[in-house]
Amino acid sequence: MTDYKSHLLTLFVILFITSEISAGELEGFKTLWQTHITENYFFYKPLEYSGCAIDTEFGRVFITNKNGEILSINSQTGRIEWRASLKNPIHRRPLYIEGILYVASTGGEILALDVSKKRYTILWEREISGGIISDITENKDRLFLLTERNILYSIGKKDGNIIYQINNDLNEGFTVYTNTPVIIREDKIIYTISTGELFVLHRDDGKLLYKIGIFNPDEKIDGFTGLIAENEHITLSTLSGSLFRIELENGKILWSRTLSPISTIKTDKESKNIYVFNTDGTIAIYDSEGKLLRKKMPIKKRILGADLNGNRLIVRYSDGKILSFSREDLTLISYIRLSAPVFAEIVYEQNYAYIFSSKGSLIKFFIK
Numbered sequence: 432m433t434d435y436k437s438h439l440l441t442l443f444v445i446l447f448i449t450s451e452i453s454a455g456e457l458e459g460f461k462t463l464w465q466t467h468i469t470e471n472y473f474f475y476k477p478l479e480y481s482g483c484a485i486d487t488e489f490g491r492v493f494i495t496n497k498n499g500e501i502l503s504i505n506s507q508t509g510r511i512e513w514r515a516s517l518k519n520p521i522h523r524r525p526l527y528i529e530g531i532l533y534v535a536s537t538g539g540e541i542l543a544l545d546v547s548k549k550r551y552t553i554l555w556e557r558e559i560s561g562g563i564i565s566d567i568t569e570n571k572d573r574l575f576l577l578t579e580r581n582i583l584y585s586i587g588k589k590d591g592n593i594i595y596q597i598n599n600d601l602n603e604g605f606t607v608y609t610n611t612p613v614i615i616r617e618d619k620i621i622y623t624i625s626t627g628e629l630f631v632l633h634r635d636d637g638k639l640l641y642k643i644g645i646f647n648p649d650e651k652i653d654g655f656t657g658l659i660a661e662n663e664h665i666t667l668s669t670l671s672g673s674l675f676r677i678e679l680e681n682g683k684i685l686w687s688r689t690l691s692p693i694s695t696i697k698t699d700k701e702s703k704n705i706y707v708f709n710t711d712g713t714i715a716i717y718d719s720e721g722k723l724l725r726k727k728m729p730i731k732k733r734i735l736g737a738d739l740n741g742n743r744l745i746v747r748y749s750d751g752k753i754l755s756f757s758r759e760d761l762t763l764i765s766y767i768r769l770s771a772p773v774f775a776e777i778v779y780e781q782n783y784a785y786i787f788s789s790k791g792s793l794i795k796f797f798i799k
Contacts, residue, residue, distance in 0.1 A: 459755055459764055459765025459766075459798060459799050460753075460755075460765055460766070460767040460796050460797070460798060460799075461796060461797040461799065462794060462795075462796055463509075463783075463795040463796065463797055464508065464509030464794070464795050465509065465792050465793070465794045465795075466504055466509040466510075466511065466792060466793050466794075467791060467792050468494060468496050468502060468787065468791050468792060468793050469496035469497060469498055469500070469791040481494075481495065481521070481522055481523050481524040481566075481775050481776070481787070482524040482775050482776035482777070482778045482785075482787065483524060483525070483778050483785050483787065483793065484524060484525045484526060484527035484532065484778075485506070485527065485778060485780050485785070486506075486527055486546070487780065490505060490506045490507055491503050491504065491505065491506055491512070491546075492504045492505075492506045492785060492793070492795075493525050493527055493532055493546070494524075494525070494787060494793055495521035495523075495524070495525055495534060496520075496521065496791070497520045497521070497522065498516070498520065499516050499517040499518060499519055499520050499521055499536060500514050500515070500516050500517075500521070501514060501515045501516070501517070501521070501525065501532070501534055501544070502514045503546065503551070504793065506780075506795070509793070509795060512549075513550060513551065515544070515551060517534070517536045517538075517540050517542070518536070518538055518540065519536040519537045519538030519539075519540060519562070520536065520537045520538075521534060521535070521536045521537070522536075522537055522562075522563075522564075523535055523563055523564070523565065523566050523567070524566050524775075524776070524778075525567075526566070526567040526569060526574075527546075528569055530545060530546060530547030531543055531544065531545060531546070531547075531554065532544040532546045532551070533567050533569075533574060533588075535563035535567055535576060536562070536563065537562035537563065537579075538558075538562060539558050539559045539560060539561055539562060539563065539578065540556065540557075540558055541556070541557045541558070541559065541563070541567075541574075541576075541586065541591065542555070542556050542557075543555050543556075543588075543591060555590055555591035556591065557586065557591040557592075557593070559578065559582075559584055559593070559596075560578060560580055560582060561578030561579045561580035561582060562578060562579045563576050563577070563578055563579075564577055564578060564579050565577040565611075565612055565613050565622070566612055566613075568612060568613040568614070568615060569588065570615040570634065572587065572588050572589065573585050573586060573587060573588055573594065574586045574587075574588050575613045575615065575620060576613060577613055577622055577624070581598075581599040581600065581624040581625060581626065582596055582597065582598055582599065583596065583597040583599070583613070583620070583622060583630075583632075583637070584596050585637060595636065595637045596637075597630075597632065597637050599624050599626070599628075599630070600624075600626050611623045611655045611656070611657065611658035612658060614658065614659075614660045615634060616660045616661075616679065617634075618633060618634045618635065619631055619632070619633065619634060619640065619660075619679070620632040620633075620634050620637075621658065621660050621665060621679075622658070623645075623655040623658055623667075625648065625654070626648060627644060627645050627646040627647055627648050627653065628642050628643065628644050628645065629642060629643045629645055629658075629665070629667060629677070630642045631665075631679070631682065640682075641681070641682040642682075643677070643682055643684070645667065645669060645673065645675070646669060646671070646673070651671065652670075653669050653670055653671045654669065654670045655667065655668070655669055655670075656668050656669060656670050656693050656694060656695055656696070657693065657695050657696035657697075659696065659697070659698050660679060661698060661700060662700070662703060662719075663678070663679050663680065664676055664677065664678060664679055664685070664719075665677040665678075665679050666696060666698055666705055668693040668695070668696045668707070669693065670692055670693065670710075671692060671693075672689060672690040672691050672692050672693055672709075673687060673688070673689060673690075673693075674687065674688040674689075674690055674693065674696070674705070674707060674717075674721075675687045676705075676719070676721060686720065686721045687721075688717075688721055690707065690709065690715075691709045691710070691711060691713065692709060692710040692711070693707060693708065693709055693710070694708045694709065694710050694733070694734040694735065694736065694737075695708050695734070695736055695737055696708065697737060697738070697739050697744075699739065699758070703718070703719040704716050704717065704718055704719070704724065705717040705718075705719070706737070706739065706744065706758075708734045708736075708737045708746065709734065710733050710734060711728070711731065711733070712728045712729070712730055712731045712732050712733065712734055712748070713726060713727070713728045714726070714727055714728070714729065714734075714737075714744070714746070714756070714761055715727075716761075725760070725761060727761045729746075729754060729756065729761070729763060730748065730752070730754070732748040732749050732750050732752065733748065733749035734746055734747070734748060734749075735747045735748065735749055735772060735773065735774055736773075736774075736776060736777075738776075738777055738779070739758065740779055740784075740798070742757065742758055742759075743755045743756060743757065743758060743764060744756040744757075744758055744761070745777060745784075747772070747773045747774075747777070748772070749772050750768070750772065751768050751769040751770055751771055751772050751773070752766060752767075752768045752769075753766060753767050753768070753769070753773065753777075753786070754766045755798070765799075767796070769786075769788050769790075769794075770790065771788055771789045771790045772789050773786055773787070773788050773789065774789055775787035775788075782797060782798050782799070783795060783796065783797055783798070784796045784798055
């Protein structure tokens with residue numbers, strides 16, 4: 432009886448790994464290849480999945496995983512060309528710029544790899560205080576990143592030397608969900624921290640220009656779910672449902688809205704419309720003045736993330752569905768369903784999409 436159960440469990444695990452795409456594809460998505468990146472059979476932790484970096488010149492995709500591995504994958508075939516390892520898990524997407532790959536781990540390790548040839552070589556290594564919780568942002572000769580200790584680092588891109596660090600308060604109370612980037616706009620750095628504050632600094636020396644308290648983590652569990660800076664404005668959202676439009680130059684709050692809990696936000700550069708994706712499955716479009724233009728709940732499932740891609744909205748749901756909608760009227764164009772949710776950001780290359788599923792596979796799709 433024990434052997435029977437053991438064989439049954441083994442069969443179940445095999446099926447669980449191989450049956451990544453569990454539902455048919457409508458016109459619009461076509462699977463090109465699928466490559467196994469990391470083991471993950473039953474438990475899904477959103478922070479363990481990040482997007483990938485694309486090298487279009489040499490046809491490669493770089494991706495990292497919770498085991499601390501860095502993988503180079505042939506973008507045409509899905510074949511793993513090489514892998515390297517760090518001591519700690521890597522939860523943020525790597526950054527690729529002109530033959531150099533930058534990677535940061537949860538243990539505070541930062542590496543620059545020369546990947547311009549068939550194999551990689553390490554250019555420099557740096558260790559900082561606290562695990563990295565933001566993607567690496569590049570601007571001119573520097574890299575910027577934020578750690579779990581709410582420390583912002585400005586690091587030299589060429590040698591990894593620390594140019595300056597900005598120490599902020601550390602929240603010792605609630606665990607706060609924060610999922611926003613470090614943004615550079617001209618001479619300004621814009622970022623948020625887990626104590627509920629928005630910071631705007633001078634890029635060159637880290638001098639504080641202004642900060643705004645958005646929420647108090649001692650009063651409720653909350654966190655930032657969206658941060659966008661464009662058209663001279665900052666657009667900001669929180670998990671609890673607050674939506675803000677702020678003047679970038681002076682920090683003046685132009686307007687705010689109190690909505691249902693928000694998963695993420697996106698903005699359209701041309702129309703300046705704001706797309707709000709609520710956790711309950713609602714998608715809403717607001718104009719630049721905060722006026723509601725359109726609202727729809729295509730399916731009643733939790734939204735994990737969304738993207739604006741061409742004339743489409745591509746939305747990821749908690750049941751593994753990825754739906755493509757028209758940006759104009761939110762009508763369904765196409766969909767695909769994976770057998771597990773997708774927490775990582777989808778990375779696009781023209782009509783192709785790279786999806787890192789929570790089962791541990793990287794999948795390349797053609798989007799018609």
